[in-house]
Amino acid sequence: MKKYITLFAIILAIPNLNAQFVGDGSSSNPYQIRNKTELENLADSVNTIDNWSSGIHFKVMNNITAPVTKVIGTPLRPFQGNFNGQGYTINLAIDKPSDEYVGLFGNVYYALIENVIIRGFVNGGQAVGGIVGYSRNLTIKNCINTGTVYGNLVVGAIVGLLSFSSTTTDCINTGNITGNGDVGGIVGIIYNYSLIENCINVGSIYGISQTLTDFEDHIGGIAGCIWNNSVISHCANYGHIRGNFGAGGIVRHLGDESITTIKSSFNVGVVEGPEIGTGAIIGSESD
Secondary structure (H helix, E strand, O other), X not given: OHHHHXXXXXXXXXXXXXXXXXXXXXXXXXXXXOOHHHHHHHHHHHHHOOOOOOOOEEEEOOOEXXXXXXXXXXXXXXXXXXXXXXXXXXXXXXXXEEEEEEOOEEEEEEEEEEOOEEEEXXXXXXXXXXXXXXXXXXXXXXXXXXXXXXXXXXXXXXXXXXXXXXXXXXXXXXXXXXXXXXXXXXXXEEEOOXXXXXXXXXXXXXXXXXXXXXXXXXXXXXXXXXXXXXXXXXXXXXXXXXXXXXXXXXXXXXXXXXXXXXXXXXXXXXXXXXXXXXXXOEEEEOO
């Protein structure tokens, strides 16, 4: 009997999360996100129930001005749906300086995120982005970050770590981005058959590390570092880029340069750093 009472208590503790949203989650009738409470309910739903967001559609219905403090998606329960910001602005106040995978979305997997505008601030530890901390098989497009993003390692205005056939297209950053290493005006690290295309940075990108390690000198206008069959294409940097141990107007570190590509991209921003390891387009190639 005790076993059944315990099971019943667990069931009662799980809310009817679907009932919190207008819509049915289909492509023709997405769940509607109208305010901070509903956006944070989305975070609770994704972070609590396995695969809850898989294939589900969401759309933002108006500007969300009350500061959002919760992160959507964890390593065990990533966001796996379709999120359309519809060009509305979401105000963030995410302060998790010791955490990995921090942003409006912490972890995403096989997801589509589009038409999102961010303001406010995000502060995290590692894999930190204004919109996404860590991605696998993500498509993110037509998004803008105007907020401030702080982090330790792998920090980007749009995405911290863009990996495993993920794509970032038609995105813009105007905010200031600061971290110790692998810091980029669009993405911190782009990795493993991923793409950044038609993106622009006009924000200031600063590396603040005072100690040189393998990860603490990669400061770039578009990306800190690019690896493993990935591509940066038709991108531009207008922002101020500064790294204490090196910086690049487009990318600081080009790993395995024979199978990574930067094409049709340009920089007109000021790039500051030591003579060795700093360049208008690329700061350094593979070691």
